Structures are given as structure tokens and as C-alpha cells.
Amino acid sequence: MSASVFQPRFAALPREVAVFPLPGALLLPGGHLPLNIFEPRYLEMTFDALGAGRMFAMIQPRDPEEDPSPLYSVACLGRIVRFAETDDGRLLVTLEGVSRFLVGEELPLYKGYRRVEADYGPYADDLTPPPATLGLDRPGLFEALKAYAARHELSFNWKAIEEVPEPALVNSLAMACPFEPSEKQALLEAETPSQRAELLTGLLRIGAASSLMGGTTQ
Structure with a gap:
């Protein structure tokens, strides 16, 4: 498996990242996650991403009942590879996993959505395609x-x-x-x-x- 020509280089990964906290939603490097986006703040987040690199991150909240919920310390940056508008005001998005990162300081809300500082250092290998075989049984x-x-x-x-x-x-x-x-x-x-x-x-x-x-x- 070769890397996509559209995949960002390590140095180009954003250090401040919008995050979409969604319990049970997992994005992995190289994986594809379909999303149905309808909340106004996440529509804003997606439109902002489409205008600037097409990237935001998926992250899991530790306690979905708490608002705002504490976040897990590892998230995955994704790149929008497909999107479509619906007549009822939703966005149908496919997010491709780019790289995991350690979550740093949380930044002030922007247009209602959350943002964090991202440290990709421990996961630099995520940008390298995995071997064809994993020793899988x-x-x-x-x-x-x-x-x-x-x-x-x-x-x-x-x-x-x-x-x-x-x-x-x-x-x-x-x-x-x-x-x-x-x-x-x-x-x-x-x-x-x-x-x-x-x-x-x-x-x-x-x-x-x-x-x-x-x-x-x-």
C-alpha cells in the first residue's frame, strides 16, 4: 500500500486542531469514517475545515453525559476526502485517518466547536503505509x-x-x-x-x- 499523493507531510500537519468528540466513533490512520453532520457547531467546523486543509480530528469523550466532557489523551487527525450536501441541511462527509496525536492544551471555543493543541511526534510512523502483512492469524x-x-x-x-x-x-x-x-x-x-x-x-x-x-x- 502506497501513501496517497494528497496525504500531508509531517511538517504540514496542523498544530491546532478542531476536534469532533463522538463516543464510540473510531478513526484510524488509513481508515475511512462516514459522518452525518447536522449540529450547527459541527457544520461550522466542517465548513472551516473545507476552506483550510480539509482536516479535523475525531476524539472520544471520557464522559458523554458531562458537558463539556473531558477528552481522551489520544485522538486521530482526519482529512475530508468526500462530502455532499443534503436538501435538509446536513453534510455527509467521509474522513480518512491521517495520524494519531497526543492531545495538548485545549484552546478557547471557536464558533461553538472545540480545538486542541496536537503533538504528532510519538506517532510519526502513522504517515508511513503499514506492511502488507501484520502476522495476522x-x-x-x-x-x-x-x-x-x-x-x-x-x-x-x-x-x-x-x-x-x-x-x-x-x-x-x-x-x-x-x-x-x-x-x-x-x-x-x-x-x-x-x-x-x-x-x-x-x-x-x-x-x-x-x-x-x-x-x-x-
């Missing part, structure tokens, strides 16, 4: 995924996903599966794609087993 992953899907009544195009390259497969499943927000955050913070693949398989197994026992993962 594909049979083990699919066994865990099928059990998880059965317990949570999820459907997948099994033939299609069996042909997906390992990095894209891990990203897509990590982003799509309905894990708990803390589990999504753990997937985001995994140091390497290989470690994320291992964690993903473990979470699928735990999710299938806990659902079978009538519990939930913690």
Missing part, C-alpha cells in the same frame, strides 16, 4: 469474528472480507464493530498495526463469550 480472527457476529446479530459479506488486505481488514473491523468506547480507544492507542490486530482478535473473543454469558465487556 486470519483463521483465528475469522473464527472470533463469526462468533462475535452471531452473538451480536451482525452480518458480513464473508467472501468479500476474506479478500481484504490485512491492514485494511483490521482497520475496517476495528472501526465497524460495536465495541465499548474504552475498547475503541484501546484499539486507537495500540502501538503498531500488528498489536492492533492482536487486540482486535482478543476483543472479538471476549465480546462473543461475554454476550453468551449474558454480560458485557468492561
Whole structure:
């Protein structure tokens, strides 16, 4: 997998970033996250991003019931690669993950949306395409995924996903599966794609087993 010609260079990554706090929404480097944006402050944020580099970040709130909620310390910068307007005033956006970053000081609100200082240093490797193979135990992953899907009544195009390259497969499943927000955050913070693949398989197994026992993962 080669880097997109449109991908920003490390030196060009913004040091002040608008953030979209959304519980359970995971964006990973190289992944694609569809968003349905309708709140006025996030419409403003998106229009501002479209006029200046097309970038904002996805971040998870630690306590969605609190306003404003404390934020997790690691987020992922995204770049708008597609957008469309709807007749009822929404924006349909696809965000491509660029790089994770450490969240620094929170800046004053701007047009109602939140902004933070970003430190990309620990995640400079996110701009390098991952290896084609991650040492993934594909049979083990699919066994865990099928059990998880059965317990949570999820459907997948099994033939299609069996042909997906390992990095894209891990990203897509990590982003799509309905894990708990803390589990999504753990997937985001995994140091390497290989470690994320291992964690993903473990979470699928735990999710299938806990659902079978009538519990939930913690």
C-alpha cells in the first residue's frame, strides 16, 4: 500500500486542531469514517475545515453525559476526502485517518466547536503505509469474528472480507464493530498495526463469550 499523493507531510500537519468528540466513533490512520453532520457547531467546523486543509480530528469523550466532557489523551487527525450536501441541511462527509496525536492544551471555543493543541511526534510512523502483512492469524480472527457476529446479530459479506488486505481488514473491523468506547480507544492507542490486530482478535473473543454469558465487556 502506497501513501496517497494528497496525504500531508509531517511538517504540514496542523498544530491546532478542531476536534469532533463522538463516543464510540473510531478513526484510524488509513481508515475511512462516514459522518452525518447536522449540529450547527459541527457544520461550522466542517465548513472551516473545507476552506483550510480539509482536516479535523475525531476524539472520544471520557464522559458523554458531562458537558463539556473531558477528552481522551489520544485522538486521530482526519482529512475530508468526500462530502455532499443534503436538501435538509446536513453534510455527509467521509474522513480518512491521517495520524494519531497526543492531545495538548485545549484552546478557547471557536464558533461553538472545540480545538486542541496536537503533538504528532510519538506517532510519526502513522504517515508511513503499514506492511502488507501484520502476522495476522486470519483463521483465528475469522473464527472470533463469526462468533462475535452471531452473538451480536451482525452480518458480513464473508467472501468479500476474506479478500481484504490485512491492514485494511483490521482497520475496517476495528472501526465497524460495536465495541465499548474504552475498547475503541484501546484499539486507537495500540502501538503498531500488528498489536492492533492482536487486540482486535482478543476483543472479538471476549465480546462473543461475554454476550453468551449474558454480560458485557468492561
